[in-house]
Amino acid sequence: MKKKVTAIKGTKDILPPETRKWQWVEERARTVFERYGYRELRAPVFEATELFEKGTGESSDIVLKEMYTFTDKGGRSLTLRPEYTPSVVRAIIDHRLYLQPRPLRFYYIGPMFRYDKPQKGRYRQFHQMDIEVFDEKDPGIDAEIIQMATVLLKQVGVADYQILVNSVGCPRCRPSYIQKLREAAQKVREKLCPDCQRRIEINPLRLFDCKIETCQALAANFPKITDNLGEECQQHFIQFQHYLQVLGISYRVEPRLVRGLDYYTRTTFEFVTSALGAQDAILGGGRYDEMMKQFGGPDLCGIGLAVGVERLLSLIKFQPSNPEFIYIIYLSEEGKEEAMKLAAELRKEVDCLLEYKPRSLRNQLSRANKLGATWTLIIGEDELKTGRFTLKHMASGHQASYSSAALLEHFKSRGDQ
RNA sequence: GUGAGCGUAGCUCAACUGGUUAGAGCACUGGACUGUGGAUCCAGAGGUUGGGGGUUCGAGACCCCUCGCUCACCCCA
Secondary structure, X not given: OOOOOOOXXXXXXXXXXXXXXXXXXXXXXXXXXXXXXXXXXXXXXXXXXXXXXXXXXOOOHHHHHOOEEEEXXXXXXXXXXXXXXXXXXXXXXXXXXXXXXXXXXXXEEEEEEOOOOOEXXXXXXXXXXXXXXXXXXXXXXXXXXXXXXXXXXXXXOOOOOEEEEEEOOOOOOHHHHHHHHHHHHHHOHHHOOHHHHHHHHHOHHHHHHOOOHHHHHHHOOOOOHHHOOOHHHHXXXXXXXXXXXXXXXXXXXXXXXXXXXXXXXXXXXXXXXXXXXXXXXXXXXXEOOOHHHHOOOOOOOEEEEEEEHHHHHOOOOOOOOOXXXXXXXXXXXXXHHHHHHXXXXXXXXXXXXXXXOOOOHHHHHXXXXXXXXXXXXXXXXXXXXXXXXXXXXXXXXXXXXXXXXXXXXXXXXXXXX
């Protein structure tokens, strides 16, 4: 093999027939999102780097080490979006969308970019289906979003998952909790692993995530965020869970569920599965009540979720079948011209494939068979003489002759069914 | 960024302890077969064994470097 030009690390070509599966999932997602009142908002794939530094958060792993950042010819620092939420917030402020009747609901399906080391279920270009709600502080919406996600999963035939929920508090109650947690960890610092010792300063919430047994045992005695929420956050969390129960959704409170984005407040949640390897989250999200304000917009709260399309697809066994089509066969120049005209007509009603390499009848039938044609339409000497063309159903071998008008009528009535 | 495993034809894989000109199945193209496909048979095309260096009379195999893929850590979709 000569020097290869390949897709770059962590990116993938999505080829037919795999693309059918994507279209199928995307279509179902759109239908569900629209049904819950969401409308599509398409933002650019790149933004000012600053948007993510402020939005996603300077201390998040995403901003610290995972962004595709570059300088354009005008000297601006731009970044391929690693997530969607800051872009929507920016668009809302940009276009004063908050002046429209609120709450606002948007969805989007598209690629995201993170400079991560690729592994199972994790790519540098990956795709998310994302929904966001602004200016709805009632915990009912938190529950509704989760209920909608269960509907989406059901629509695409995914059943093997668990719902984890948590509350991470807000800027009023979280700092004092973090302080408490740090103090508890400091007392047993010597017994913790080096990683955990670093976590005490950097990200104490991660102390609960350590895989080492001794650390886990110690962490079990650390104070939990869910026991240290402020009054309002506490009420929100209780109500949220109440509404989940009202909607008949089973879930597990997981106080360790922190999520890597700095901006979350109160509700966070994740849908996990055992079928994905180490990257077990198929969908995740939460509330970000402070973001809009931080960008100088109005003080509107927000909540959203992102579904990982690759991860979702890897759980879906189903492969949609190819649509039916006619492979048109001809045997002479005169037949070719008739075939071209007929194909143009028939395509108003049915998929047609016409090929231009001269082949024998046998050869063309063989090719039609390989390509999976539902029917072949034969235009040979006899057909040209009589003006009646032979339509052959490939699976059964049954064939019959039709005038061109009758053919069109035949497929038109099929389409109406 | 750290660690481990793996790189032979488009795909799946062979090639003994290092030993001729690196093979097979599937797929592809053509033919047997000039108006009836799926089957069978024949033929063709397809490789710098990821790349570079080293050891050796001799390397697909052994050693070093490098690139790529995969999985895991961190973190996340």
